[in-house]
Amino acid sequence: MENVTESYVFASLTIGGKEVPFITDAVVVSWLIMAVLIIASFILTRKLKKIPGSAQNFAESVVELISGICKNTIGHHWEGFVPYIGTVLLYIALCNVAGIFNIIPTGEFFSKYMHITALEHFEFPIRPPTKNFNVTLCLAFMSMAIVIFNEFRHKGFKGWLRGFYRPLPINGFVKALDYVIRPTSLCLRLFGNILGGFIVLELVYAAFPPAAPAIAGIYFDLFDGCLQAYVFVFLTMVYLQEAMETE
Numbered sequence: 595m596e597n598v599t600e601s602y603v604f605a606s607l608t609i610g611g612k613e614v615p616f617i618t619d620a621v622v623v624s625w626l627i628m629a630v631l632i633i634a635s636f637i638l639t640r641k642l643k644k645i646p647g648s649a650q651n652f653a654e655s656v657v658e659l660i661s662g663i664c665k666n667t668i669g670h671h672w673e674g675f676v677p678y679i680g681t682v683l684l685y686i687a688l689c690n691v692a693g694i695f696n697i698i699p700t701g702e703f704f705s706k707y708m709h710i711t712a713l714e715h716f717e718f719p720i721r722p723p724t725k726n727f728n729v730t731l732c733l734a735f736m737s738m739a740i741v742i743f744n745e746f747r748h749k750g751f752k753g754w755l756r757g758f759y760r761p762l763p764i765n766g767f768v769k770a771l772d773y774v775i776r777p778t779s780l781c782l783r784l785f786g787n788i789l790g791g792f793i794v795l796e797l798v799y800a801a802f803p804p805a806a807p808a809i810a811g812i813y814f815d816l817f818d819g820c821l822q823a824y825v826f827v828f829l830t831m832v833y834l835q836e837a838m839e840t841e
Contacts, residue, residue: 601726620723627688627723631681656680667831671748671838675831678740682733683827689724690788690819693795722819725789727781734780737830738773745837780829787822791815 601618608614638653646654660680664672723729746754758766791814 602721618726619721620726620729623692623720624689624723624729627685627692630688631684663828664831667828668835668838675834679827679831682737682830683823686724686733686784686823686826687820689729690722690823691815692720692722693792694815695720722788722792724784724822725792727785730781730785730788731777733784733826734777737780737826738777738833741776741830741833741837742773744834748838776833780826784822784826787818791818 601615601620603615603618604622605617606613607616638649642650657676657680660683661672661676664676664679668675724733749757758769795814
């Protein structure tokens with residue numbers, strides 16, 4: 595359990611005499627998830643037909659679901675945010691449930707059962723990238739950058755500036771605080787929930803027979819993972835709606 599919160603480092607850089615992690619398990623798993631999303635998008639959208647098959651039906655259902663969520667939450671101008679919200683939702687959801695696919699044998703397995711001593715120290719843990727604070731921080735900054743950009747775009751500089759002193763001058767302090775609290779909240783909520791669930795599952799794996807971790811994994815990996823992905827994009831959409839609303 596002492597290494598649960600640590601990242602597995604595949605490559606590092608030496609800067610100022612100190613080793614800085616360059617490629618960690620969070621980076622590699624993120625690459626794999628991005629590759630899965632790109633390949634799935636290509637497969638599901640090629641050869642589109644007026645009478646859709648099962649794959650096209652599935653793709654259209656996902657798009658309609660995300661479009662409906664954006665329309666009901668953002669309101670006006672929702673169409674332009676569907677690609678971003680959909681991509682972030684699918685990416686975070688897959689990141690959160692990545693632990694389910696942690697089926698790659700360790701070096702101990704190769705050495706003990708397959709007698710391959712060269713792979714004795716091989717290890718490639720598939721862990722949720724979102725249990726890494728840096729991943730959730732980047733996602734939060736990215737969402738807030740889009741929120742602020744669209745606030746400028748729809749209100750203009752004068753409209754944005756008016757938000758600092760209307761209806762009361764003290765509103766400027768609250769608005770400035772929002773720019774700090776919102777990304778921090780997005781980041782820590784996702785990071786804390788996924789890391790907490792990961793630690794609980796590791797404790798369950800160590801203390802109980804295989805059936806218990808399987809049942810716990812359904813909740814912490816699947817249900818809670820998808821729920822936290824939805825919460826992240828829902829809050830992003832709420833911030834977008836507030837940023838673009840007119841007086």
